[in-house]
Amino acid sequence: MNLILLAVPFFFLLIAAELLADRWRGVSSYRLADSLNSLSAGVLSQASGLLSKAIVVLGYAFAYEHLHLFELSDELWVWVLAFVLYDLCYYWSHRVGHERNLFWASHVVHHQSEEYNLTTALRQTSTGFLLSWIFYLPMAVLGIPPVVFVTVAALNLLYQFWVHTRHVPKLGWYEWFFVTPSNHRVHHAQNPVYMDRNYGGVFIVWDRLFGSFQEELDEEPVVFGVTVPLQSWNPLWANVQFYVQLWQDAVRAGSWWDKLRIWFMPTGWRPADVAARYPMAKQDLSRFRKFEVPLARRHKLYAALQFSGYVLGVSGLLAVAEQQALVVLLGAWLWVAFGLYCIGAWLENRPFARWLELLRLASNPLALLWAQQVGLLTSGATGWLLLAAWSLASLVWLFWPMPRTPQVI
Known part of the structure; x- marks a missing residue:
């Protein structure tokens, strides 16, 4: 049973509800071209997943078959344990996805939208399967059955859909334990005070434990997007843009060591000689303008x-x-x-x-x-x-x- 497929009608119903909330409150969190670009990235991701799922699922199943330490059944406590463990693994996968060049090249797709609404939640990568599976191997070693792993992965992704909205304020005590729209808005910001924070998928406690939590501040309105904007409505280019940038910098680098290590250095690191010859200016957020193409x-x-x-x-x-x-x-x-x-x-x-x-x-x-x-x-x-x-x-x-x-x- 494909939980994501079953959820598709509800995704679009909730998007329609958010559009009505926009109109009722007299705000605008949608632009048609931006939303279509986000949804296109999501559709492409699902189509790509049909080709790549075998790598993730069969790879996990192989690791489970040959490396598991315990014979865990499908009892309720195993499902609960798997759900929590999956989110812990997701936290580290997500964090590395922000903190290392090669992993950011895959994850950046999800952050390129300069709006923040429920279509942003569906804006997913088509290349994440290449490396993200590594972070979930501890679950296979522990003995979490493949069917349990696949199901809790889908449930984790489904939870994350609703937090991509600007219409839900802070939720009191819930903010201390779970990912909410408020603390996830922080995650999608390009403001320096917010960048690279709040990585949890379901539980925000990981961020509190590992020092990556940041509260949404009333005095610092969130500016959504990435510091080097995509400036395109092309979902294919969205998936390869940062890979291309890394490749160009690697080719231009004078040092062979720089050509190799650029892929695994902290996100944004560039060889000194390349950065000097090909500078990349960051946006001035005080004069930030969203990407737009005039079209009837x-x-x-x-x-x-x-x-x-x-x-x-x-x-x-x-x-x-x-x-x-x-x-x-x-x-x-x-x-x-x-x-x-x-x-x-x-x-x-x-x-x-x-x-x-x-x-x-x-x-x-x-x-x-x-x-x-x-x-x-x-x-x-x-x-x-x-x-x-x-x-x-x-x-x-x-x-x-x-x-x-x-x-x-």
Whole structure:
């Protein structure tokens, strides 16, 4: 049972509720392009997870099979112990993800949004599987069964969804023991006083124990985002931006030692010769401006409607993924990644975006035909009629002669 898949409708219901709360309180914590970028990163992460899950789950199962010290059953106390231990392991994985260059390159995706709302919670990395699994091996050695590990991991992630909101104030005594919206807002800040604090997933006690806790201060309003902004709506670039920066710095470094150690140095460390020749200015928060690309309202709505197709497609894929061969999952990932790249280019108002859209729309019939041939979808005329109607409507919207007056939404 895929708990994340079951939760998807509730995610979107709560996002709708938060939008209503925005309107009721007369505030704005959403921008359509930013939210689509966050959701695109989440969809891409779920699609990538279909390819990478084997590395994490099978790796954990292998470690459990050969290294476990105790034979733990699936009794209630084991589940409770696993839930607490998972969050402790998550704390250290999360902390290292902020404090070392290579790990930050993966985790930075989650922090790139300059807004803070429930779509930010879904903004997840597609490369975390490469190294994060290392931090959970102690659970396998202790003897936590794989099915328990997978379930508590999903529960931990589900808990973290609700704390990504600006509408919930401090919660009194609850703040001392659990991660809350207030102490997690601190975690997403780029203010110097808040940076690299509050790493817990469910329990904030780890931060209090290990000296990484910081309370949200009334006199220091949170500025969300990262000190070196993404400045893009492209979810693929979001996942590789910092890797590219590290690679460029490594290539430019004069010392072979610097070329090697840059990957494992504290986050933000750069070789002295590279930093001197290629300085990177940090933002002045007193003059901070959120990234925005002028684009007409109707064009942003077009992107949102096109994106909905990928939400449905990946949700359907998650439901049947266990029965699919690796080549099928890889083909589905390519379809998703290409489509999300095109939507990102459209939101950035790239000169080639309209023609890229034609290519994307043309790829959908091929994707449908392929999905039917490999058994992802049943053959029949209904799917083709729906796709034809959708494509025709998209083309009319795409080329309808209306001025592209920039409007912010």
